[in-house]
Amino acid sequence: MYQESTRYNAIVIGAGMSGGWSAKELCERGLKTLLLERGPDVKHIRDYPTATKNPWEFDHRGEMPLKIREENPSIARCYAYREDNAHFFVKDTDHPYVQDRPFDWIRGYQVGGKSLMWARQTQRWSDFDFEGPARDGFAVDWPIRYADLEPWYTKVERFVGISGNRDGIDVLPDGEFLPAWDLNCVQQYFQKSVKENYRDRHVIFGRCAHLSDPQPIHLEQNRGKCLARRECERGCPIGGYFSANSSTIPWAAKTGNLTLRPDAVVESILYDSGSGKAKGVRVIDANTKQVVEYEADLIFLNAGAINSIALLLNSTSTAFPEGLGNHNGLLGKYVAFHNYRGKINAICEDFGELREIGRKPSSGYLPRFRNVYKQETDFLRGYAAGFGASRGFVGAPTTGWGEQLRESILGAKPKLGPWRVGSHMMGATLPKEESYVNLDPTKKDEWGMPLIHIAMDYDDNDEKMLQDFFDQFSEMFERAGFKEIKTRDTKQAPGLDIHEMGGVRMGRDPKTSLLNEWNQLHTCSNVIVSDGACMTSTSTQNPSLTYMAIAARAAHHAVDQLEKGTL
Amino acid sequence: MNRREALEALAIMSAGTFFLGGCADRPAEELIVNGRFVPDKRHLEYLTKISEAILPLHDIKERVGEPAAYILTMMNDCRSTEQVAQFVAGFEEYKLLMQSQYQKLRKAAPAEIIDLMQEQLASAEISGALEYFVVSMRSLSIDHLRSSELYMADMHEYKLVPDPYSPCAPV
Numbered sequence: 001m002y003q004e005s006t007r008y009n010a011i012v013i014g015a016g017m018s019g020g021w022s023a024k025e026l027c028e029r030g031l032k033t034l035l036l037e038r039g040p041d042v043k044h045i046r047d048y049p050t051a052t053k054n055p056w057e058f059d060h061r062g063e064m065p066l067k068i069r070e071e072n073p074s075i076a077r078c079y080a081y082r083e084d085n086a087h088f089f090v091k092d093t094d095h096p097y098v099q100d101r102p103f104d105w106i107r108g109y110q111v112g113g114k115s116l117m118w119a120r121q122t123q124r125w126s127d128f129d130f131e132g133p134a135r136d137g138f139a140v141d142w143p144i145r146y147a148d149l150e151p152w153y154t155k156v157e158r159f160v161g162i163s164g165n166r167d168g169i170d171v172l173p174d175g176e177f178l179p180a181w182d183l184n185c186v187q188q189y190f191q192k193s194v195k196e197n198y199r200d201r202h203v204i205f206g207r208c209a210h211l212s213d214p215q216p217i218h219l220e221q222n223r224g225k226c227l228a229r230r231e232c233e234r235g236c237p238i239g240g241y242f243s244a245n246s247s248t249i250p251w252a253a254k255t256g257n258l259t260l261r262p263d264a265v266v267e268s269i270l271y272d273s274g275s276g277k278a279k280g281v282r283v284i285d286a287n288t289k290q291v292v293e294y295e296a297d298l299i300f301l302n303a304g305a306i307n308s309i310a311l312l313l314n315s316t317s318t319a320f321p322e323g324l325g326n327h328n329g330l331l332g333k334y335v336a337f338h339n340y341r342g343k344i345n346a347i348c349e350d351f352g353e354l355r356e357i358g359r360k361p362s363s364g365y366l367p368r369f370r371n372v373y374k375q376e377t378d379f380l381r382g383y384a385a386g387f388g389a390s391r392g393f394v395g396a397p398t399t400g401w402g403e404q405l406r407e408s409i410l411g412a413k414p415k416l417g418p419w420r421v422g423s424h425m426m427g428a429t430l431p432k433e434e435s436y437v438n439l440d441p442t443k444k445d446e447w448g449m450p451l452i453h454i455a456m457d458y459d460d461n462d463e464k465m466l467q468d469f470f471d472q473f474s475e476m477f478e479r480a481g482f483k484e485i486k487t488r489d490t491k492q493a494p495g496l497d498i499h500e501m502g503g504v505r506m507g508r509d510p511k512t513s514l515l516n517e518w519n520q521l522h523t524c525s526n527v528i529v530s531d532g533a534c535m536t537s538t539s540t541q542n543p544s545l546t547y548m549a550i551a552a553r554a555a556h557h558a559v560d561q562l563e564k565g566t567l
Numbered sequence: 568m569n570r571r572e573a574l575e576a577l578a579i580m581s582a583g584t585f586f587l588g589g590c591a592d593r594p595a596e597e598l599i600v601n602g603r604f605v606p607d608k609r610h611l612e613y614l615t616k617i618s619e620a621i622l623p624l625h626d627i628k629e630r631v632g633e634p635a636a637y638i639l640t641m642m643n644d645c646r647s648t649e650q651v652a653q654f655v656a657g658f659e660e661y662k663l664l665m666q667s668q669y670q671k672l673r674k675a676a677p678a679e680i681i682d683l684m685q686e687q688l689a690s691a692e693i694s695g696a697l698e699y700f701v702v703s704m705r706s707l708s709i710d711h712l713r714s715s716e717l718y719m720a721d722m723h724e725y726k727l728v729p730d731p732y733s734p735c736a737p738v
């Protein structure tokens with residue numbers, strides 16, 4: 001009978017965006033690696049059931065059934081949760097959690113994690129971000145700087161394939177880019193208007209993980225040129241955008257060193273007090289509930305920030321009664337997210353003679369301009385923003401009944417409406433001690449694990465920043481001559497930004513942080529946490545590129561140490 | 568005859584026809600199962616007939632699909648059980664009014680179907696259920712056409728694989 005091996009060189013927990021990178025790097029370095037994923041397998045192409053469907057082929061033509069929306073209020077509030085990709089989203093009902101204050105937790109439990117569902121925006125951080133906490137006196141100082149991560153950004157970008165321009169902006173370092181898509185005429189116009197009116201503000205093409213011009217490394221991954229279908233969240237059969245499923249996981253598998261084990265819920269990391277190291281993990285089969293233990297020299301935690309925190313909290317031992325690595329009581333604290341509450345919309349009355357043909361996978365992006373070189377407002381840090389401009393077809397009003405009604409719909413081809421423009425804010429929030437994730441003392445999930453308890457909220461800094469976004473963008477829109485400018489506070493709960501970070505933060509001092517500069521737990525050095533949980537602060541940029549760079553860097557360092565015998 | 572009188576008269580008439588058996592419609596309310604409307608063949612035909620009177624598809628039906636199936640799916644899956652009940656009550660009321668004011672729905676002409684709807688919408692006495700039924704039938708019939716291949720591809724130029732990107736093309 002086939003006996004599954006239970007001993008590996010390395011174990012990676014979580015087969016999503018960051019776990020895919022850990023697995024790829026470890027396998028390439030020759031380590032026999034077990035990649036554990038709590039959800040089912042999603043094979044590239046084979047398991048994208050809706051990828052080639054037209055909108056009219058869906059039963060509800062895109063609308064989510066009421067019962068599903070009512071039973072799953074959190075995911076139902078997510079812009080991306082739709083009939084065509086609902087199967088990739090974790091239902092609130094399937095995996096409940098406790099909300100101290102409203103928190104809409106958006107998850108993807110499957111091989112690929114949320115890398116299947118993401119919006120693929122990929123901006124580097126700069127030292128304005130890494131030096132932020134030290135400069136502004138919040139959280140703790142990051143133990144790394146841009147220079148530490150720069151080669152890893154480059155490595156990740158080359159492999160992933162990022163389309164963008166070399167914009168030469170201090171706050172948003174340039175990278176290894178494939179050609180960008182052009183901004184449309186109204187976006188270009190706004191770009192010019194902003195440039196003329198503001199010295200330090202820029203409108204650029206939002207860098208994105210799409211193959212505009214696949215290079216040999218991408219073809220080797222069997223990925224092809226992005227057709228800009230913009231049906232990405234269904235899974236892309238061409239591999240036009242980056243997902244762990246199309247890229248890192250099959251790449252790791254090709255080395256022959258990867259064992260992928262889906263449906264494997266990691267319950268805890270096992271600590272060996274003799275060696276002072278982790279010796280393995282305890283896994284519950286998602287379906288049979290059978291428990292099995294695996295051993296390894298290195299354990300990589302890439303379960304997604306909140307789940308990684310929970311897993312450490314659930315890994316108790318005599319040495320760590322409050323959770324593995326939690327020697328200072330800070331595990332789960334100082335979590336933060338991005339403030340996406342601000343929206344602004346308007347109409348551009350010009351360019352009526354022009355239109356956009358086809359689609360592009362990204363949009364305009366305004367990097368942070370507030371409080372960059374000096375503190376200039378009554379709030380700390382700042383925000384970035386997207387900038388979209390589009391004009392759709394507007395049908396004539398549906399009038400009458402019978403033939404008259406039919407004529408009003410089909411009689412004349414719909415006309416192009418005005419250009420509608422809009423921006424949404426992406427604000428940094430400050431990690432605080434009172435923002436935390438912990439385990440519910442009594443409630444358990446289907447696998448007997450404590451329910452996760454989440455407590456995060458906006459604060460005064462966020463409210464002031466929101467107002468500033470409205471003021472500044474109203475001014476920029478007015479200067480551009482846009483009309484009917486309307487601002488809107490969506491009042492959305494934290495979570496819908498889907499950028500939860502922190503809780504196992506990096507830092508220089510073991511007294512005030514949990515991970516060192518290589519993402520190793522200060523007090524259990526063979527456990528490496530290299531997903532969003534490690535983030536000391538949040539910045540404004542979409543974080544996944546940084547997670548991937550951190551994961552790759554941490555994996556290499558761990559293998560180096562293992563090879564030197566220092567781990 | 569005002570609406571209430573018509574309904575009363577009809578209630579008496581239908582009580583009579585009940586004993587004649589066979590050709591009488593089942594009250595639509597009886598076709599609600601677990602909060603969902605599960606029409607029999609006749610009611611399904613009525614839905615099609617009403618929808619096609621509101622928005623005739625005739626020659627394009629092949630590319631647009633069956634409106635009744637769409638209307639039922641959207642009603643049952645995307646509306647609350649209270650709304651389904653209201654829709655069905657309004658449907659029943661509409662059937663009875665049709666019979667009292669024109670003729671049986673089965674035989675009604677498209678113009679009669681529309682006339683009755685318009686009359687009722689204009690009436691101050693219209694019940695909430697009937698109004699909900701008429702408004703829903705009209706809006707769902709429109710949505711059905713507008714979310715069809717014919718409309719999206721031909722009128723809105725939707726393509727799963729779009730044309731090569733041109734950021735500033737002349738209209």
Ligand SMILES: Cc1cc2nc3c(=O)[nH]c(=O)nc-3n(C[C@H](O)[C@H](O)[C@H](O)COP(=O)(O)OP(=O)(O)OC[C@H]3O[C@@H](n4cnc5c(N)ncnc54)[C@H](O)[C@@H]3O)c2cc1C
Binds near residue numbers: 531545
């Ligand atoms: C709609 C949407 C849009 C987004 N847009 C962007 C964007 O434009 N740019 C950007 O940077 N980011 C974006 N994100 C966020 C991005 O997807 C995440 O930052 C990223 O996927 C996080 O990577 P991760 O590896 O930490 O977690 P995930 O990708 O979520 O992977 C974690 C994996 O761990 C598994 N797991 C969890 N617990 C356990 C356990 N106990 N045992 C075993 N396995 C476990 C999960 O099932 C999952 O597969 C978006 C996300 C969504 C949903």
